[in-house]
Amino acid sequence: MEVAYLGPIGSFSYRAVKLAFPDAKLTPVATLVDVIEAYEEGRVDLALVPIENSIEGPVNLTIDQLFHQSSAHVVAEIVLPIVQNLLVVDAKRAPEKIFSHPQALAQTREYLSEHFPQASSVPVASTALAAEIVQQHPTLAYAAVANLDAADFYGLVPLAKGIQDVAQNNTRFWVLGEKQPHIALPSTAQKVTLALTLPENLPGALHKAISTFAWRGIDMTKIESRPLKTVLGQYFFIIDLVSNDNIKYACKEMESLGITVRNLGKYCIYEGEK
């Protein structure tokens, strides 16, 4: 089995895909769009894409690509806490320059300014690239903010672990595929994700759509509007529901109102690590 993910090795996507599919062939791909295309074109069996992750790009890009350019189904969701670490070549030397992705530097700002007030922060394109820069300059007092896989891959040691300022900060990934894969992680709940496009001539259309869930006792856990790129000021809606047999009737009712419903998938949520 081959799984495409947003590389390089050492990224948070790599950590998620490795935890979920420890025995699969893991193929790093350069951009989010390319990951989804690799799956669409049948070059891989599964694809893993970040859908809520402040480091590897906005959720919007994934959601827009899946909605506008793809017919792929979501077959699993992986939730991974963001854990940042300070990686160095030599743990006895205090870092003078700290490299990382701008968001990872932002996530560790308080820790770094308290413990290493003299060190300057240098933003680079990814956390994995930061680790590579540190590896390539072993004689300099460089450090990288990245995850522990990057330490393994680039031969660095953690000077400090778990240095993110906000403890509870998860990243979420979707697995695209044909059927539910075996995932080597504990599963917590089952969800359904729908994409709704509302008709222009239906006043209060979103209220009507949500009513079809409310009176059936279907729990909505997330809702997001995204602009339809065809018409300025028009939106489609991504809605997460707790899996429930009544969802199919809600979908029929919405369709009878003229609402376009696309089922992006019914899938389990897996916890990456505590």
Next chain:
Amino acid sequence: MEVAYLGPIGSFSYRAVKLAFPDAKLTPVATLVDVIEAYEEGRVDLALVPIENSIEGPVNLTIDQLFHQSSAHVVAEIVLPIVQNLLVVDAKRAPEKIFSHPQALAQTREYLSEHFPQASSVPVASTALAAEIVQQHPTLAYAAVANLDAADFYGLVPLAKGIQDVAQNNTRFWVLGEKQPHIALPSTAQKVTLALTLPENLPGALHKAISTFAWRGIDMTKIESRPLKTVLGQYFFIIDLVSNDNIKYACKEMESLGITVRNLGKYCIYEGEK
């Protein structure tokens, strides 16, 4: 008047702040969190922050920061189309290496692979940094994908203009301040943004909240759920409404249901450029 924005000079935030406040003192700040803090601590009169922009970081970071860490009010929204350009030192030389932010490279992928199939793409931390790299290596066949302000500031020339693959791709910015500022741009509409926190013990709470708008004929243009960082699986909701005198009654009704309502601002939307 002094306005803080997410730097460096040549970023998309810079373009927005310069169009909106051509006569103000514009102060670049390194991170989103620092931009908001500069305003909160009274060091500037206004702050401009991206709230929907795939290049300068996710909207989530701004919204979370405003909701969790700030009491600032939104006094204006600036909408700016994303226009990418290929900038070089010497327009007679074909680029061999093209530098930019990963999202900007993704946005121009089709154009670059069609017109410069031999050139390699190099992701860096920002579009402005890409322009700086090109400026600093005038003898090499380097190019940057960035906006035209970066060309002005770094002394580059556009080899091609408007090279983004998707024509209609806007970025949105909020201006934080005490009262509505004078903005040198045409205004299109007036909006109200509310942040709702729903009580746990109110079944179908989001449906009830939306009902208070629907039966009053208040148009909802955007809705987004964001995790409350205090309790896993709980959300707050950011809702944009077309400005309407009845919104205050809807807020009173929601509060009587136990819903916590915070008014983030009532403000005009300004169009940056066509």
